[in-house]
Amino acid sequence: MKVRYTLSRSLVIDRSWPFFLDLTVAMGLLAGFYAVLQIARYWLSGPVPEVVISQSPRMLPLYAFYSVVRIGVAYLLSLLFAVGYGYVAAYHRRVETLMIATLDILQSIPVLSFLPGVMLAMMSLIPSRQLGIEFGAILLIFTGQVWNMAFSFYTSLKSIPRELHEACTINRFSRWQRFWQLELPYSTIGLVWNSMVSVAGGWFFLMVCEMFPVGNRNFRLPGLGSYLQTAASTGNSLAMIYGLSTMIAIIVLTDQLIWRPIIDWSDKFKFENVEAAERVTSPVLAALRQSNVLGILHQRTFAPFSEYIYHLISRRQQRHEAEDKVEKSKMSSTVIAVIFAVLIAGLICFAAFKAILLLRHIPGSDFGNLLAGAGATFFRVNVSLLFAAAWTIPAGVAIGFNPKLARIAQPLAQIAASFPATALFPVILLALMKLGAGLGIGSIVLMMLGTQWYILFNVIAGAMAIPSDLREVARLFHFTSMQRWTTVILPGIFPFLITGLVTASGGAWNASIIAEYFHLKDQTLHTLGLGAQISAASDSGNFPVLLLATIIMALMVVTINRLVWRPLYKLAETKYRLEG
Amino acid sequence: MTEAIIRAQQVEKFYAQPSENRIQVIAPTDLSIAPGEIVALLGPSGSGKSTLLRMLSGLSKPSGGKVFWHEKPIDTVQIHVSIVFQSFALFPWLTVLENVEAPLKAKGIEAEERRARSLKILDTVGLDGFAAAYPKELSGGMRQRVGFARALVVEPEVLFMDEPFSALDVLTAENLRSELLELWQKKTIPTQAIFIVTHNIEEAVLLADRIIVLGRNPGHVRTDFKVGLPQPRDRKSAAFTKLVDYIYTVLTRPDVTPDVPRLHTDGRHVRDQRQMRYEMLPHARPGGIAGLLEIIIDFSGHTDVYRLADELAFEIDDLLPIVDAAQLLGFLMVEEGDVSITPAGREYAESEILKQKELFRAAATEHVLLLRQINRALNNKTDHTVPEEFFLDMLDEQFSEEETQRQLETAINWGRYAELFDFDAARRRFILPETEETAASIQESSES
Structure with a gap:
């Protein structure tokens, strides 16, 4: 019985070149490690607000790498925020309408207007490190790409069929399990498509916010955007061609190495039982699925970890049920929430008032x-x-x-x-x-x-x-x-x-x-x-x-x-x- | 009376409106689910069937009144229920096995045990070998089997079902229903009570020990009665149709409240074995019956018995038992020497062998009391064997000693063909053909 089960579908496929595949994956992991190290060293270096951008094509890979990291970090932040925001909005009826209205307005605000403010704030927040300027740029990209993702996650949560929710409730799924087995899978497809739009939007803003003047200062971050801008302002058409080709290469690689495998993989999250006429297929995903290293990695790290979490949660739940529900804690938490809400409202009113004062002049x-x-x-x-x-x-x-x-x-x-x-x-x-x-x-x-x-x-x-x-x-x-x-x-x-x-x-x-x-x-x-x-x-x-x-x-x-x-x-x- | 597992006391549901008046969905209602019963809840759409189910299962809080689980308020204790949903409510991104494991995961059960229990229940519902499939790859009936497996894997005390068969085609539904009944009657599952919401009257009468009919505006109990018919139930029996008619009247005429038909005292409507006579089994072989039907089809389904005997060069005395047998099974109609094939007979004759056995089995249990009794006795006994004498004694009262032997021989012959039971000639015992299942599973495990 057991043997038959462990022969899951992916392993049954005839494996060609397993050694080669594993080697590739291993090299990829090593490269990732080196990249993290490199980025950390650069970010923690002292701030150089006006970096001189070289127009040599030899610098392009490094610039492209910096830009990609900015996009990646901003995207991950967006994803986390979008999921958190969408989750809270969908399950807390009291704040839901306010949160969705906020989302609507934030989506309409021109992100680029905040560029100078955010940059100056970040610079003064982390004055001694390059991290400050970097974080400013990342934050701007973040604000450009997060809203549609948050909205997508929210609408997905809202459209989960009632019976699926009930199936979770009747079986007493913990929030953790409900999130991983129902909510996240259900919204994956929407999130994937919105992620693609968001990352494209991220590149749009990155091109601008890597290099811009505020007052008498000229901010520059080493990256593909600043390279292209420098090339354009000096009229160096050869450098422009280099830069644009690099951009195209990045876009094509992202499409092939990231989006296609993800779309292919996310096909299993389709809720409708309609047969798709044609689905995106990805050789990269097929290769990854056949890789030994990833399989073992999953079995050794992720699987036991998730077991541990489930175990922990169920034990806590049982203990919770053993004790009688304490009404007191609920009371105090509402009091805290009210105080918190009043504080935030006060802060917002104060800031808005100050802002309006600015307009007087x-x-x-x-x-x-x-x-x-x-x-x-x-x-x-x-x-x-x-x-x-x-x-x-x-x-x-x-x-x-x-x-x-x-x-x-x-x-x-x-x-x-x-x-x-x-x-x-x-x-x-x-x-x-x-x-x-x-x-x-x-x-x-x-x-x-x-x-x-x-x-x-x-x-x-x-x-x-x-x-x-x-x-x-x-x-x-x-x-x-x-x-x-x-x-x-x-x-x-x-x-x-x-x-x-x-x-x-x-x-x-x-x-x-x-x-x-x-x-x-x-x-x-x-x-x-x-x-x-x-x-x-x-x-x-x-x-x-x-x-x-x-x-x-x-x-x-x-x-x-x-x-x-x-x-x-x-x-x-x-x-x-x-x-x- | 035993203590109810779930007891609802004056539960009601309403939705408050901004204006003073509120929308009453369910009027205050008392209701209880006792161990050992299948309760069917019938009602027109909009009578709050599903809402009531959700309140009884603790999914939704009643607007008024209380629900008790073993006499304790339902929201203060841990309850053991599960639900089978109309839409199946499976997670399409999880495999069949992962779907079934999910409730166990929620309970924090170790991976090994989780897998073992899930595989076992999948085996029980007939999904052996589908563990790694995704629900998308399965037919509707198979998906609902997964739904059953997921509900049963937690070994619920009460199994709730919300129109579990209404998204399936008629035959699949019929099949699943009878399998569910089998699991329930054989106590393969530790479930104490089943509560099924349905809009199908026949389904309710087929399955339930107790039927509750709701009326609407707002939802309220119109009638609540016990179904006295023994299992397995015969849709064509007078008692069955009488009950169906009665429920139909209740549902379609909200203004009148007819009396529940008194099935118990009226012997004609209830199949009470002790009062019924055994029909004389004609001594024909099942193969002969099929052959005869095929010949009659060649006569375009209608002919004269004497011409038939002539044509086949048969002695009329040899032919008659076969004709009688076909008539008894409902495959032929005989009127003053003229025979004509029935639709059932035509279907039987034109099916392939496995299907033929199935049809024969259905017809035999439907029309032959002796076979039905043997089958029932085998199913009800824990060791699934019954000695021959048991039936000899009963037949003795009606037939001569010689005829009793011959009756039993024919019954064994038919029952073996229909795979209703097997007969151990050495020990003179009837046995249930369970061995086949174990043989299959042995074969499978040796393959893996």
Whole structure:
């Protein structure tokens, strides 16, 4: 009996090259160890706020490594935070609505506005180590990628079927077991897809926050972003090509070595029992599954550890049940919670009051300027959305309807989407300026570059979700192509299109900060817009204007979400739902 | 009466509304589950069947009233219950074995013991060899078996089932139901009581010792009665249909409360073995019956007995026992010398051998009292053997000594064919064909 069980499926597979595989895994572990050591030495060194960025391609691997570590650390922080935040929001009804509203607003706040503040704060927090500046950059990337993950985890938790929860309750699963066997697996797929979006967003911000001026100081961190910026500002096109190639290499490697294996692996967490037409397969995952080293590592470390935890928890639970429930502790914990809540509320009120005091000194003319800028940026964001939708809808529908095309186009589009638009900004700006276009038009192109993918992916998903019998009906009755689009395709993709547009709109507002104001070859290009005003204020250290502009932008995004997107969303969910 | 395992006292459920009035889901209700009984809860949708189940199992707190577990408030003691869910509620990312192990893991049981207990219960529910599969790879029926295994592995005192068969197709449901009954009757599982919520009246009458029917707006008990029919139950018996009709009336006519049919005093409706006569078993071999049916199908299912004998060059006296046997089993209809095949007979004749045995088994236990009795006696005895004399004595009262012997011979013949039992000719004893199972498991363990 026992023997048969231990022959689990992965081991039954014929193992080719087991020694080679194990060696690879072992080398990977060693390399990881060395990398940690290297990073620790660099981070704990004294602070060098204005690192000289070399343009030699030989420095690129090291720069790329530093950037990857920043992204990785920020991502791990995001994951932890997202899971914690989502968990608390889902299970504490008292704070749930507040937490979700907060999430909504935080998602709309332009992250880049906080760049100078965060950097200065971190510098003064850890003044004697490089860690301070590094941590500032990481924190910014973190704030750029955490919200959608938190939201995804929260919605997953909320949509767990009731009977699964009951199965856990009736069998008295501990929180620990429920988390590992129900909650985390159930939300894995959502988390994975959002992680991909988040990491792509992380690269977008990393390109900017590795090198930026605040007032009279110029912060620089050694990394791929600063390398590209230096290359652009000195007009060194060879270095730019090196940098961009490195970026592409990183994106492709991340896709092959991390995302594909993870997507392949996460397939087992699909809750629906629908057969997937085609699933992502990964040779890397297959190799890892066959590795001896990992199997033994799991058996020797993780498995006994988890046994130990389960044992501990059940013993504690039994003891808990033996004692009668003590009401007193519950009382005191609520008192503590109330005191805590009051304290936090007081702190928030105080800080908000102080912030508003800052705004007193802004002259009326500045205020008018900001409003005009907001109008200009609003116009630009919507034009960029319109253009993006104009090409992505036909392209997305074509890809979605044609499985063969999808097989080729989707991975390519995914890589293209992961490529940070900010890395391409200088190249595209140079090209546009040669054509004689100013930043006014250029910024629209730049916004589009960053946000069109959200629409494309959603349209593809929407087109794939249209049931084939609906399309067959259209063919059967010889619908004209106009009729096909208005009665089948557009209503069919509508919910997906809205999701894509909401995300793209938020992204475009955020991108405006970079797109409307750019350092290129020793000159600063800028055009009228709220984004440019935020950037300029942060460059010159004009904090009151920075704060006001940020508030205006956040307000606009939130208002547009409430007034435009949410009603459309509701319409999509009620009228245009495709499930029976 | 024995002490109830679970007793609900004036439990009710309502949802408070912002306005003064509240939505009453279940009116104050008394209810108890006693050891040794299968209780079925029937009711129209919206009568709060599932809500009541959740309150009784301690999953949900009643808005008013109290639930007691062995006479102690249910939220103060450790209770031993499990639930089988309509949607199975399995974790798709865990293998069958991991799914079954999960409740034991929650109890902090060591890995070795966990695995042994889970494999044993998987064996019991017929999932031997599926331990490493994922639920996705299994059919609906198999998934629900995993659901049963997970519920039973913790050895619950009370097993709750929330419409466990309604997501399955008719045949699979039927199959699982009878297997569950078998586990219950043979005491393979240490479960003391079963509480099943269903909307299927026949299912309730087939399984339950006690049936509770709920009415709605708000949910309340319409009727609560004991089912006096012995197991196994016959859907076609008059008593069975009478009960089904009665429940149907209660469910569809909320305005009237008919009386519970009095099955016990009315001998015609209850299969009381002592009052029933043995039918005379025609001395035909099962193979002959199948052959006859095939020939009749060739006559397009309808012919005359004499023509048939003529055609086959059979003496009419040799043919008649076979015809009688087929008629007794419900495979043929005979009217004034004309025979016509029934749908059941056609199905039997056209099935492959294993299926044929199965159909024969069903027909034989349904129509032949002697076979039913032998089977029941074997199942009820702990050692699963019964001496021949036991039945000889009973047959003696009705048949001559010679005929008694021949009756028993035919019964043995049929029972062996149907794999209802085996007969140890040396010791003159009937035995249950359990040996087959052990042989299979020996073979399996030697393979691994």
